[in-house]
Amino acid sequence: MLFWNCFFILFIVAKAQFLKSNIVFIVADDLGWDDVSFHGSDQILTPNLDTMAYQGCPLQQYYTDVEGTPSRSALFTGKYAMRLGTQGVSIKPSEDRGIPPTERLLPDYLKELGYATHLIGKWGVGKSRAHYLPSNRGFDTFYGFLGDAVDYFTYNAIDKSDKATFYGLDLFDDMDPVEDESRHLTNILTEKAVQVIREHNTSTPLYLHISHAAPHIGGALTDLQPPLDSLKDNEYIAHPLRRLYAGLVTSLDKSIGNIIAALAEREILQNTLVIFVSDNGAPTIGRSQNYGSNFPFRGTKSTPWEGGVRSVGVVWHASIPARRYNNLFHVTDWLPTLVSAAGGTVTNKIDGVNQWKNLINDDATPPRQEVLISIDELRGWAALREGDFKIVVGDLSQTFNRYYGMDLKQVKHARMTPFYEDVLIDSETGHVFKETLNLILDVDLAEIKRSDLNLTQLYQGVHRDICIPSKAKGCLYNITADPLETQDLWDDSPDIVRRLSLRLRSFWSDLKPRSPPLSDLRADPSARGFVWLPWLENNSSSVTSTPSRPSFPLKVTSGEVKYLINININDLRTKVNSYINRMGGAIIDSVESLFSLS
Known part of the structure; x- marks a missing residue:
C-alpha cells in the first residue's frame, strides 16, 4: 500500500510539472505606442506582433515606469522602483548602483518551481559588483549586455561625463566577453533565443526572457543602427531618421516571428505563454531621441505623461480567450502573475498584483485600482493613478509636456505603402498559428479589433492651454474619459486632489532616496582590457554618501x-x-x- 501511495504522489507531481506553461517574455526598449500597427498606424508595420495581439490579449492600460532601470527593476522584483533606490534615470555604465542584492527576483521564484531560466539581451539593473549580475540573481544562463545600451555592430558602450570618457565592450556569454561577432545585435539575440528553445529539455518548463536593444539608439554615440536588409521594407517613410527607426522595429517584429516558429518547431507553442512589452514610451525628442512616436498620447520617455508610461503590451497563450484587456495593469504585476501561472504563490510583501485569473477569465473582478506611476525625487515630480483619475505634481516645466510624432507620420507616396491585410496574412506568426494550432486569422475581425485599439481619432489638434504642474499646483485628469490629458480638473475636484495628494505624500515618505548619477573612475574599462566588467568587490565602499530625501514637490x-x-x-x-x-x-x-x- 505504501508503494502505491508513493507512486501516486510521484505521478501527480510529474503531471503537475508537465502541465506548467513555458514562459517567453520579450521586451522592446523605448518602443512607442504609435510604432506598432495593431494600434492603428499604417506607417510602421508589425504583422507578427499584430497577429499575436489579435489572437491574444493586447493590454490597453499597461503602465511602466518612465525609464529602463526603474521599469525593469519593478518587473523583476514586483516592487515600485522608489522602494529600491532604482527610480529616476537609468543606471549609467560607470555608476555603482543596482537592484539591492537582498531582493528576490522573478527568475529565482521560477527556478524554485522547477523552471530552467535564461536571459538573452539587456540587463540594465546593475553591473558594478558581482552580486548585481544576472547569473547571481536567478538566471541559469545569460547572453547579452549588462548596461543601458550598446552599439549594434561593435557592442561597445561609451560613457561620457565631465570627468572622463570611458568605452569598452559590453556583450557577454555568461561573463565571458564576446569578441568574435560582427552581426547586427537584434539578429544575434534572436539566434540565441532560437538556440535556447531548440536545445531546451522539454521535460522541464522554460522561462526565456528576451530583452532586445531595439529600438533604443546605439550606446556608442552612433544613434540609429538598423539592419541594412530592413531599410527596403520601410523605404516609403519620408523622414530619413524615422525610416532608420522603423528598420529597428521591423527587425524586432521579425524576431518575434522567428521565436514563435522555433516554439512550434519544438512542439511547445501550445503550452507556452508569450508576452511582449515595451519598457517605457519612446523618446521622440530629447537626449536619447530615437524618432519613435507615442502619438496621440502626451509626453515622451522620462516623463510621467501617458506617452512616457502607457506602453505596448500583449499576452498570448493558446488557452487564453482573444480579447482586448482593459484592466489596469502595472509592470510590477508580472512577478505575481507569472508565478501564479507557474503554479506558485508570492507570500512576501510586494506592490504587484496577481492578474492571472483575470487573463484567463474575463468575468473576474479587476484586481487593481491604483498605480504609483512614478516618483523622481531628484527631478522633483511624482504621478499616481487611482481608478479613473490621474494626478501629476512637481515642477515639470523643463520636461517634454506636449504631443509629439505627427510630423513623423508622412510617407513619400501612398501607393508605396504595403497593403496591411497582405502583410498580416503573410506574417510568419500567422502561418505558424494556422499550421500548428489551426488558428486562422479573420482579417475582417482583425480590422475591427484594430479600429477599437486605435486612439488617434481622440486627438483634436494643438492644445495650447494644457496644464503643466508646478510646486504650487499640480494637474488632475479623468484619464478614462480623457486619456490624452487635455482637461485639467484640479480646481474642479478639490476632494479628489486632496485624497490623491495625500496618497502621493505617503509614497514619497516611503521612498529610498538615491544620489545624483555619479561616475566612478574605478569603472574605466581600459583597466580590464576595454571590457565593461564589474569593478568593485561586493563589500567595497561606495563613492556616494547616503542621500537625504528632498521635500515633497507640492505645497501643503x-x-x-x-x-x-x-x-x-x-x-x-x-x-x-x-x-x-x-x-x-x-x-x-x-x-x-x-x-x-x-
Whole structure:
C-alpha cells in the first residue's frame, strides 16, 4: 500500500510539472505606442506582433515606469522602483548602483518551481559588483549586455561625463566577453533565443526572457543602427531618421516571428505563454531621441505623461480567450502573475498584483485600482493613478509636456505603402498559428479589433492651454474619459486632489532616496582590457554618501490638513468603537463563566 501511495504522489507531481506553461517574455526598449500597427498606424508595420495581439490579449492600460532601470527593476522584483533606490534615470555604465542584492527576483521564484531560466539581451539593473549580475540573481544562463545600451555592430558602450570618457565592450556569454561577432545585435539575440528553445529539455518548463536593444539608439554615440536588409521594407517613410527607426522595429517584429516558429518547431507553442512589452514610451525628442512616436498620447520617455508610461503590451497563450484587456495593469504585476501561472504563490510583501485569473477569465473582478506611476525625487515630480483619475505634481516645466510624432507620420507616396491585410496574412506568426494550432486569422475581425485599439481619432489638434504642474499646483485628469490629458480638473475636484495628494505624500515618505548619477573612475574599462566588467568587490565602499530625501514637490494646503484630520478622527472613532465592542463581548463572556449563565 505504501508503494502505491508513493507512486501516486510521484505521478501527480510529474503531471503537475508537465502541465506548467513555458514562459517567453520579450521586451522592446523605448518602443512607442504609435510604432506598432495593431494600434492603428499604417506607417510602421508589425504583422507578427499584430497577429499575436489579435489572437491574444493586447493590454490597453499597461503602465511602466518612465525609464529602463526603474521599469525593469519593478518587473523583476514586483516592487515600485522608489522602494529600491532604482527610480529616476537609468543606471549609467560607470555608476555603482543596482537592484539591492537582498531582493528576490522573478527568475529565482521560477527556478524554485522547477523552471530552467535564461536571459538573452539587456540587463540594465546593475553591473558594478558581482552580486548585481544576472547569473547571481536567478538566471541559469545569460547572453547579452549588462548596461543601458550598446552599439549594434561593435557592442561597445561609451560613457561620457565631465570627468572622463570611458568605452569598452559590453556583450557577454555568461561573463565571458564576446569578441568574435560582427552581426547586427537584434539578429544575434534572436539566434540565441532560437538556440535556447531548440536545445531546451522539454521535460522541464522554460522561462526565456528576451530583452532586445531595439529600438533604443546605439550606446556608442552612433544613434540609429538598423539592419541594412530592413531599410527596403520601410523605404516609403519620408523622414530619413524615422525610416532608420522603423528598420529597428521591423527587425524586432521579425524576431518575434522567428521565436514563435522555433516554439512550434519544438512542439511547445501550445503550452507556452508569450508576452511582449515595451519598457517605457519612446523618446521622440530629447537626449536619447530615437524618432519613435507615442502619438496621440502626451509626453515622451522620462516623463510621467501617458506617452512616457502607457506602453505596448500583449499576452498570448493558446488557452487564453482573444480579447482586448482593459484592466489596469502595472509592470510590477508580472512577478505575481507569472508565478501564479507557474503554479506558485508570492507570500512576501510586494506592490504587484496577481492578474492571472483575470487573463484567463474575463468575468473576474479587476484586481487593481491604483498605480504609483512614478516618483523622481531628484527631478522633483511624482504621478499616481487611482481608478479613473490621474494626478501629476512637481515642477515639470523643463520636461517634454506636449504631443509629439505627427510630423513623423508622412510617407513619400501612398501607393508605396504595403497593403496591411497582405502583410498580416503573410506574417510568419500567422502561418505558424494556422499550421500548428489551426488558428486562422479573420482579417475582417482583425480590422475591427484594430479600429477599437486605435486612439488617434481622440486627438483634436494643438492644445495650447494644457496644464503643466508646478510646486504650487499640480494637474488632475479623468484619464478614462480623457486619456490624452487635455482637461485639467484640479480646481474642479478639490476632494479628489486632496485624497490623491495625500496618497502621493505617503509614497514619497516611503521612498529610498538615491544620489545624483555619479561616475566612478574605478569603472574605466581600459583597466580590464576595454571590457565593461564589474569593478568593485561586493563589500567595497561606495563613492556616494547616503542621500537625504528632498521635500515633497507640492505645497501643503489647508484643505489637505483638514482632510487628514478628518480621516484620523474617523479612524480613531472606528478603532474606539471596535475596542469597546470587543471589550463588551469579553466582559459578557467572563460574567457568563463566573455565574454559569446559559
